[in-house]
Amino acid sequence: MASVHTVTEATSAPSWDPYERGCPSRDLLDRIGDKWSILVLGELGRHGTSRFTQLRKQLAGVSEKMLTQTLRALERDGLVVRTVYPEVPVRVEYSLTPLGVTLRGPLKALTDWSLEHTTDVLAAREEYDARAVRTG
Amino acid sequence: MASVHTVTEATSAPSWDPYERGCPSRDLLDRIGDKWSILVLGELGRHGTSRFTQLRKQLAGVSEKMLTQTLRALERDGLVVRTVYPEVPVRVEYSLTPLGVTLRGPLKALTDWSLEHTTDVLAAREEYDARAVRTG
DNA sequence: CAGAATCCAATAAGATACTG
DNA sequence: CAGTATCTTATTGGATTCTG
Numbered sequence: 001m002a003s004v005h006t007v008t009e010a011t012s013a014p015s016w017d018p019y020e021r022g023c024p025s026r027d028l029l030d031r032i033g034d035k036w037s038i039l040v041l042g043e044l045g046r047h048g049t050s051r052f053t054q055l056r057k058q059l060a061g062v063s064e065k066m067l068t069q070t071l072r073a074l075e076r077d078g079l080v081v082r083t084v085y086p087e088v089p090v091r092v093e094y095s096l097t098p099l100g101v102t103l104r105g106p107l108k109a110l111t112d113w114s115l116e117h118t119t120d121v122l123a124a125r126e127e128y129d130a131r132a133v134r135t136g
Numbered sequence: 137m138a139s140v141h142t143v144t145e146a147t148s149a150p151s152w153d154p155y156e157r158g159c160p161s162r163d164l165l166d167r168i169g170d171k172w173s174i175l176v177l178g179e180l181g182r183h184g185t186s187r188f189t190q191l192r193k194q195l196a197g198v199s200e201k202m203l204t205q206t207l208r209a210l211e212r213d214g215l216v217v218r219t220v221y222p223e224v225p226v227r228v229e230y231s232l233t234p235l236g237v238t239l240r241g242p243l244k245a246l247t248d249w250s251l252e253h254t255t256d257v258l259a260a261r262e263e264y265d266a267r268a269v270r271t272g
Numbered sequence: 273c274a275g276a277a278t279c280c281a282a283t284a285a286g287a288t289a290c291t292g
Numbered sequence: 293c294a295g296t297a298t299c300t301t302a303t304t305g306g307a308t309t310c311t312g
Contacts, residue, residue, distance in 0.1 A: 033169030078260025124214025
């Protein structure tokens with residue numbers, strides 16, 4: 001999966017044309033397709049708002065680094081908003097932007113599908129692997 | 137971790153439990169989230185059936201290796217079926233399985249979203265980057 | 273045609289330590 | 293708390309060469 005963007009070279013203009021060939025802009029699909037984005041978006045969609053540490057626990061397994069990167073990327077894409085409360089110690093809350101909310105539907109369709117068809121896929125894998133063993 | 141796994145060892149049983157914590161099974165999301173799966177699925181969804189070389193052209197940019205890997209993974213997951221016609225030279229056709237067809241809806245929702253909101257995301261990125269520059 | 277095999281460069285991911 | 297910095301390992305992706 002591609003680039004959780006190495007930021008540093010703020011390429012203002014993308015070199016691809018989102019309209020060419022009706023192509024669904026790999027760039028955007030990559031973002032939601034990366035390792036944690038869907039999960040983060042899902043959590044914020046369900047929870048409404050979460051703090052950094054809270055998210056870390058909910059996503060069980062994500063490292064601080066990855067969570068930060070994912071959150072930053074989502075923020076940059078206008079899907080998530082980061083609010084800092086200058087208390088002591090500082091409190092930071094994340095939630096979906098209106099644009100992020102429009103992604104909830106499509107995302108839910110996807111996670112619903114995965115929940116619904118997990119057993120099918122697992123079965124298919126077992127059969128495939130079994131056949132592979134027999135075939136050599 | 138023994139570095140002995142050269143991929144080739146058909147990992148029969150996954151070590152995670154898809155039912156724990158109502159988690160939307162990262163394993164499945166990972167599959168469709170990888171670099172080419174969505175595009176391949178999309179092509180097969182639109183086209184109905186495609187041959188290897190045909191797919192390579194339609195996906196413009198995929199290497200043989202990646203296309204093969206993606207196709208194999210999708211086949212293993214029961215989403216794509218591979219049919220070999222023992223002609224000379226051999227002809228191989230790929231198409232969606234019934235299970236794969238059930239993914240069309242969710243996937244279309246996603247690609248439609250990306251088409252619809254590309255400009256929004258692009259605008260958000262520019263603003264974010266502009267602010268980053270000002271902020272330092 | 274439709275891959276398989278191999279090698280190598282680029283990225284991503286994770287662990288750990290440190291900070292305002 | 294909410295990160296940042298740094299280092300190391302693991303995984304990806306692509307180019308190339310070869311084959312039934």
